[in-house]
Amino acid sequence: MIExxxxxxxxxxxxxxxxxxxxxxxxxxxxxxxxLLLLVGRLWATRAAVPGAQKAALVVSRLLDGYIVLxxxxxxxxxxxxxxxxxxxxxxxxxxxxAAAVALTFYTSAxxxxxxxxxxxxxxxxxxxxxxxxxxxxxxxxxxxxxxQAIRIAVPxxxxxxxxxxxxxxxxxxIGFMELTKVGTMITNATFKPFLVYSCVALMYFMLCFxxxxxxxxxxxxxxxxx
Amino acid sequence: MDxxxxxxxxLVEISQLRKSFGSNEVLKGIDLDVKAGEVIAIxxxxxxxxxxxxxxxxxxxxxQSGSLRVDGKHLLHDNAQxxxxxxxxxxxxxxxxxxxxxxxxxxxxxxxxxxxxxTAGASAEEHARSLLQRVGLAEKxxxxxxxxxxxxxxxxxxxxxxxxxxxxxxxxxxxxxxxPELVGEVLxxxxxxxxxxxxxxxxxxxxxxxxxxCDRVVFMHQGRVHEIGAPDEVFSHPKTPELKQFLGMIQ
Numbered sequence: 001m002i003e004x005x006x007x008x009x010x011x012x013x014x015x016x017x018x019x020x021x022x023x024x025x026x027x028x029x030x031x032x033x034x035x036l037l038l039l040v041g042r043l044w045a046t047r048a049a050v051p052g053a054q055k056a057a058l059v060v061s062r063l064l065d066g067y068i069v070l071x072x073x074x075x076x077x078x079x080x081x082x083x084x085x086x087x088x089x090x091x092x093x094x095x096x097x098x099a100a101a102v103a104l105t106f107y108t109s110a111x112x113x114x115x116x117x118x119x120x121x122x123x124x125x126x127x128x129x130x131x132x133x134x135x136x137x138x139x140x141x142x143x144x145x146x147x148x149q150a151i152r153i154a155v156p157x158x159x160x161x162x163x164x165x166x167x168x169x170x171x172x173x174x175i176g177f178m179e180l181t182k183v184g185t186m187i188t189n190a191t192f193k194p195f196l197v198y199s200c201v202a203l204m205y206f207m208l209c210f211x212x213x214x215x216x217x218x219x220x221x222x223x224x225x226x227x
Numbered sequence: 228m229d230x231x232x233x234x235x236x237x238l239v240e241i242s243q244l245r246k247s248f249g250s251n252e253v254l255k256g257i258d259l260d261v262k263a264g265e266v267i268a269i270x271x272x273x274x275x276x277x278x279x280x281x282x283x284x285x286x287x288x289x290x291q292s293g294s295l296r297v298d299g300k301h302l303l304h305d306n307a308q309x310x311x312x313x314x315x316x317x318x319x320x321x322x323x324x325x326x327x328x329x330x331x332x333x334x335x336x337x338x339x340x341x342x343x344x345x346t347a348g349a350s351a352e353e354h355a356r357s358l359l360q361r362v363g364l365a366e367k368x369x370x371x372x373x374x375x376x377x378x379x380x381x382x383x384x385x386x387x388x389x390x391x392x393x394x395x396x397x398x399x400x401x402x403x404x405x406x407p408e409l410v411g412e413v414l415x416x417x418x419x420x421x422x423x424x425x426x427x428x429x430x431x432x433x434x435x436x437x438x439x440x441c442d443r444v445v446f447m448h449q450g451r452v453h454e455i456g457a458p459d460e461v462f463s464h465p466k467t468p469e470l471k472q473f474l475g476m477i478q
Contacts, residue, residue: 051289052305130325130384133285134339134391135314137307144338148329 016183031108038113048138071110159216244293268437271447318388378409398429
């Protein structure tokens with residue numbers, strides 16, 4: 001048995017915490033971008049497609065809905081397994097962190113697209129119609145009228161979802177990605193002090209998530225009061 | 228306004244226009260010509276298709292058959308460029324105002340001209356200020372929509388539509404969401420537009436106003452133009468039992 005002081009445990013966990021943060025940020029930025037594409041694709045299909053393009057719009061809309069249902073309807077753990085082991089079956093050897101980043105990006109994008117769709121749906125139909133009547137095209141309607149209003153209501157649930165993503169990165173430990181949980185398990189195996197070590201791990205997650213929740217709550221309050 | 232110069236010109240030509248929502252046909256072959264400078268009221272029971280007809284004219288609703296021309300140009304739903312040009316000619320004012328709540332009054336008016344017509348910022352602002360003056364809200368340029376009364380919001384919406392310099396203005400029950408004491412100020416603006424020669428098509432329940440201001444009144448019933456004529460004729464000598472009944476209900 002190796003002797004670990006509390007400081008040793010913390011130091012190692014902090015170092016591993018960097019990877020949890022990196023993975024969270026990657027998932028969030030990647031998921032945000034893909035989610036935005038999904039959102040715009042679905043909006044185009046339901047709102048902007050001209051009558052002649054209704055068939056194409058329907059296909060696009062079905063595909064995007066399918067993507068979202070698929071990633072919302074399967075456990076993140078399975079998505080991680082599939083990204084890690086599944087790609088290996090095709091001869092593509094992906095490092096654990098790539099598999100984790102890809103799986104979390106897909107997962108995040110599906111949820112964000114759905115959250116944001118709800119926010120866009122909350123904007124009254126009359127706003128689209130007024131913008132249309134003023135001869136704005138779909139892009140202008142979205143950029144100048146609908147998104148600025150939707151973003152306001154989207155900030156609290158989006159930041160709230162970031163907390164879910166941070167906690168979700170713990171699952172990447174099962175494919176061997178050296179983030180907080182994985183390193184915690186390794187230290188436990190070396191020290192035989194699971195309660196102490198996992199308490200420290202939990203504390204680290206809390207230190208990451210709590211400020212984010214606070215920011216979400218603050219933003220919610222601010223947006224409710226201001227314009 | 229150039230509308231006065233050639234007042235015989237037909238601005239809106241609608242022929243055999245049919246529109247269904249699913250299996251429910253709401254417009255069953257509408258024929259209507261509107262001359263430049265003409266003011267037309269469309270009346271009828273709810274569900275008679277009057278709002279749908281109005282919304283077809285600027286492409287907010289897609290119709291299945293028939294043709295619609297504004298200023299001689301066909302409305303083509305599939306052609307984004309044609310629709311963009313058509314919508315610059317056709318302004319619309321809504322029952323629920325639909326001002327953009329995240330923009331100030333001035334920005335509400337200036338946005339579309341700067342985006343669509345590429346009007347430079349300074350001249351767009353000048354135009355916006357003069358339009359606000361015209362609807363009696365010169366001092367509200369920097370106000371936010373939610374700081375205004377319903378009547379003021381609707382007048383801003385009128386200014387916003389006028390900023391695109393349309394040749395026709397569609398008004399969809401624009402006073403129906405207003406408190407009774409605020410109706411007058413909006414109708415006054417509409418009346419001044421009419422007297423300046425603006426072509427107006429309005430769906431309205433304000434029969435007295437229609438009688439006073441309009442050149443022609445269209446009575447719609449079950450998706451058809453049931454009766455059409457000068458206000459005196461339509462209101463004082465209704466020919467069909469449906470119109471008689473409708474007017475009886477109102478008075």
